[in-house]
Amino acid sequence: EAGVTQSPTHLIKTRGQQATLRCSPISGHTSVYWYQQPLGLGLQFLLWYDEGEERNRGNFPPRFSGRQFPNYSSELNVNALELEDSALYLCASSRSNRGRNSPLHFGNGTRLTVT
Amino acid sequence: RKEVEQDPGPFNVPEGATVAFNCTYSNSASQSFFWYRQDCRKEPKLLMSVYSSGNEDGRFTAQLNRASQYISLLIRDSKLSDSATYLCVVNPEGNTGNQFYFGTGTSLTVIP
Numbered sequence: 729e730a731g732v733t734q735s736p737t738h739l740i741k742t743r744g745q746q747a748t749l750r751c752s753p754i755s756g757h758t759s760v761y762w763y764q765q766p767l768g769l770g771l772q773f774l775l776w777y778d779e780g781e782e783r784n785r786g787n788f789p790p791r792f793s794g795r796q797f798p799n800y801s802s803e804l805n806v807n808a809l810e811l812e813d814s815a816l817y818l819c820a821s822s823r824s825n826r827g828r829n830s831p832l833h834f835g836n837g838t839r840l841t842v843t
Numbered sequence: 844r845k846e847v848e849q850d851p852g853p854f855n856v857p858e859g860a861t862v863a864f865n866c867t868y869s870n871s872a873s874q875s876f877f878w879y880r881q882d883c884r885k886e887p888k889l890l891m892s893v894y895s896s897g898n899e900d901g902r903f904t905a906q907l908n909r910a911s912q913y914i915s916l917l918i919r920d921s922k923l924s925d926s927a928t929y930l931c932v933v934n935p936e937g938n939t940g941n942q943f944y945f946g947t948g949t950s951l952t953v954i955p
Contacts, residue, residue, distance in 0.1 A: 761943070770947040771887070771930075784942060818886055831877050832932070832943055834886040 730755065732835035734819050740841045741809050749804040749838045753821030759783075760802040761822075761832060762794060766815040774817075777802055778824050809842045816840075844869050847933050849946035857954050860921050864949045866931030867913045875934035876914050878905055880927045881948065887930055891916070921953045 733752045741747050753760050762774040773786035777796035785792075791807040800821075806813055816839050820832040849866045856862045868876075876893035890903065893914050897906035904917040918925055931946035 767884075771945050773943075773945075776942065816884070831875075831889050831892055832887075833889065837886050839884075 732819055732821050732833055734817075734835035734838050736838060737836065738839050738841070740843065742843055743809055743811060745809050745842075747806045747809060747813075747840055749806075749817050749819075749840070750801065751804070751819030751821075751835060752801045753819075754833055756823065757821035757833070758800050758824040759822045760796055760800065761820045762802070762804050763818045763820065764788075764815045765818060765837075766812075771818065775804065806840075811842050814840060814842045846870065846935075846944035847931055847946040849931050849949050851947055851949060853950040853952060855952045855954055856921055858921055858923060860953075861917065861919045862921060862951065863915055863917045864929055864931075864951075865913050865915045866933075866946050867911075868931075868933045868944075869912070870933070870935040871909075871912060873912075873933050873935045876905075876907060877932040877934075878903075878914075878916050879930040879932055881930055882927050890929070918951075921951075923953050923955060926951055926953045 735750045759778040761776050763771040764774055765771050775794050776784045780796050794804040796802045816837045818834050818837045820834045822832050823830040847868050878890045879887040880890045881887040891905045893905040893907050902919045906915045928948040928950050930948045933944045
């Protein structure tokens with residue numbers, strides 16, 4: 729079974745530019761989550777998509793946005809990049825259910841550097 | 844109050860030692876609990892799901908105490924390769940659905 733895949737692995741942008749990060753979930757998983765992890769710090773919840781809809785978002789400004797496609801893959805867009813956006817961006821997927829939850833499975837992440 | 848709280852450590856233990864981490868959660872209705880391991884600059888990887896009264900996988904044992912609202916992870920016979928950050932994750936059920944809450948992680952270094 730293929731795991732969660734993210735692209736690109738590394739991304740270098742300058743301040744003010746826009747970044748697009750992509751994620752493909754495990755086959756059969758319909759929920760996709762995005763997290764930001766600055767170097768040396770914990771995971772910060774960004775966005776949760778399920779069945780093509782945004783279900784919840786963390787405490788981030790509107791310039792962080794995304795979407796989920798019909799095949800359940802997802803895209804995270806960050807506009808007007810700032811230096812503090814430099815971080816590891818992790819995508820995770822899980823089965824969507826309304827009872828016992830399945831765990832999250834993470835991709836390898838995209839390391840975004842803003843200069 | 845945070846949804847999930849962990850002692851950040853660091854824990855520095857010699858090879859072969861037994862070490863335990865605790866994690867407390869605030870939502871008494873929480874149903875699903877997990878331990879993840881994260882190596883430096885890598886993605887978190889699922890170590891164990893924690894079910895009902897707990898479970899064991901080799902040298903690792905996870906326990907759940909609903910009355911006191913905490914989960915624990917016990918590592919026996921520590922190996923150098925166990926050095927990592929251990930994340931506690933809780934998934935409360937309810938209208939918010941499939942939301943996961945992460946602890947800040949406990950750092951473990953196993954010393955030769």
